[in-house]
Amino acid sequence: MKKRLLALALASALITAMAGCGSSSKKEIPDNSSNSNSESSSTASKEKQTIEFWMLPLIDEVKIKEMVDEFNAQSETTQVNLNVLPWTDGRDQIKQAVAAGSGPDVFYLSAGLDSTMVEADLLLPLEQNGYTEEEIDRYDSLIDASIVEDHLYAAPISYEAYLMYYRTDIMKEYGFDKLPESWDEVKTMAAAITKQSGGDVMGFQFKGADDQLNAINYSWENVFADYGGEYLDMETMTSTENSEAGVKALEFMKSFYSKGISDFGTSANTAFREGALAMYCFTNGPLISEKFVGDKDLEGKWTVGPMLGSSGYVGGHALCASAATKYPENCVEFMKWFTSPEKAPVWMSEVFGIQPYNVDKLTAEQKAAIDEMYQTEPVIWEALNASAKKASVELFSQARYGYTARWDAQKRLIISALNGEMEVEDVLKQIDLEVNQSM
Template sequence: MSRSRRRILLTASLASVCALTASACSGGGSGTGSAGDGKGTVEFWSMPYWIGQDDKVKELVDEFNKSQDDVKVNLTQLEWKDGRDKIKQAVAAGKGPDVWLMNNGLELDYLKAGSLASLDQLGYTKADTDKFLDLAQVNEYEKKLYGAPLYFDVGVMLYRTDVLKKYGIDKPPATWDELKSSAATITDKSGGDVHGWQFKGMDDHVNAINSTWESFLCGAGGSLTSADYSKSTQKSAAGRTTMNYMKSFYDDKISPVGTSALNGFIDSKVAMFPFFQSVIANVEMGGAKTEGKWAVAPMPKGPKSGCSMVGGHSLVASSSGKELKAAGTFMKWLASPERSAQYMDFKGIFPYQPSKVGAEARATYDKKIKSDPNWTAIQEQLGRNTPDLVLQDRHGWATRWEAQKSSIVAGVNGQMSVDEALGALDDEVGKALSTGK
């Protein structure tokens, strides 16, 4: 069964559950849950979000369980390849977890079905939520927050300092024009042995084309949908500018379709590539191949701006849970400033305003910022980004992210014309937006 077809069935399942229970479908957080007395067992389902260390989530849950007596958390750890679908199927069947991991921006199906408890239902106060970065607005729906961010990701550029120096480039490119010129210089001077640039997602990790494409579309001033989220709007002047720019790297033989951006970068065969900053954890696993030989820069600015895709993960809770207060206690702990400062170890962006957190979390945050100069570039990129693209992306996102993998790749590598690729994308996503109304 295709992912698009599966999405339709699961959405229908969520709606059916809503109809068969007391849950209302007109707004989020309107399930049959109760606050409870703050004591009880919480079922938590999660993918291993601590990059490179799958056992870390279990260690954190064990730490929470040892920290107090009122709430016990049972962890079910899922795999990234099918974890989201398993959660959705369980929620639709009325057998889902109390708390689970969800991408920042949240999924519209859950919000429309009223399957999620709002943060205020979980015991969060305005003083709690005012500490979040403004980007936490990506988890808003009908003026309420439904997700507690663990960390944010933003699209940045990684570059090999040793390779750029070898080919006479003294600083990372700051604009699209500089990027193409620098990448061409490296590819040409190396005789094609080193490729100056690779768009992550134009290799075997095709899913990455989604964040890559949306980062560059953002820089061109593009949008994913109309202001009312009813139409897909990628076949636009900004969409054409973006795709033609990306396509030119392959037309001009600067970049090779199929070469792994990450592996090529680690092996010094790719000089520069874009992705979420949390990929740093993977680069660091290169050991001697990468140590002291690379750095991070903000995304090269496009015709309109230097913004990029925003990602990361949040915790959400079921609106039909019987112990909402207990679920909130766990969420506040796992997504607290103290734990979020720890997530900076895998380069997850701190989701709180540092000036508004306690002394312990602030000290950990400051120490990590000072210990790694790459945080300067990451923070600059963070300041360029807004919630806008993420809020658009939640409308038809499953269909869009599947469609972009085929249409964007086909348009960039020349299998389809630019207008055909963008038109096919808008047609497919448009159907999902229409169905979702």
């Protein structure tokens, strides 16, 4: 898919070049304007074009402003006005404004895209507006989740993936010196820890079955993907969670709760810190938000590993441009700068963001800066990169269709299966029904 997109980008560049050659043959028309008018025109040509940029606080708002200020100071053609929106409703504000044609020129969007925005032709095709073959080819394979019908609609900032979090001190206390290498080993070890501790320590928790309900979507996607599940039949465009893979995956998750290995309600982040939880799975978020990294009280007591299984969840953050923008060249100039390989260390250091490039296709200087970041926390980066490498690009791309309905249905219904309120197949049938109705 990326090769076809690159061919389109090259063809677009050739057409532009031919158009430029044609215009050079036009007869020169003498400029009879006055000197004062000429000076005014020259001054106007040096004025920057202002574009509007709506961002979510992926990192500290002050840091985002510093980056935008840095861009504005070095750009001779573009001035960016920044508006940082809250996580609570920022996505909705962006979608509504862009759909109404009154939104920003450049804006935040999840790297997997939003199918409704693509289908409504609200996003600017980047390969037709300044992204070159060489620039597109630098991305790793996850870029396919930002491509629809050979059009690149998003410039990735960074990705996130699931990790396994381990309290190694607790595991050793109950006789486990090695980390589990499979989900079956997790279940066996967790059952032993829960039982031997008399329930004082929970052996394992699926994030989302605690106080952070939204996260059950991610936990479910990891297990579902590992069992070979797919969200959609892409030919019929129908939801397919009620499948053999879906039933097996959800039955496996349910067994942790039906057998008393895990329980509901307790915050996995808090319990992990306090020593009341031996293992759980979640994104790279707690590394920063919970300040696990650098916590003196936790030093030497914990570690992380890549997500278990053959596949799993990956998500991401990206920039898009509005198809209605009057200034596509200015938008692309800013997007390239903000998401460039040179800026990758910013996202890596601030949020452990997985950088989106194939480092073998970067310059020696760019690669060295990224490698330097990897050396700051080698165990964490090795785990994150391993999780991202085996993540399902297909599932990542499928998730854009019926996203909101799926998100809402899963976080409500998966829990109903785990706690036994509904049968597994009934849950999966209902998810499919709600997603299909939304599409």
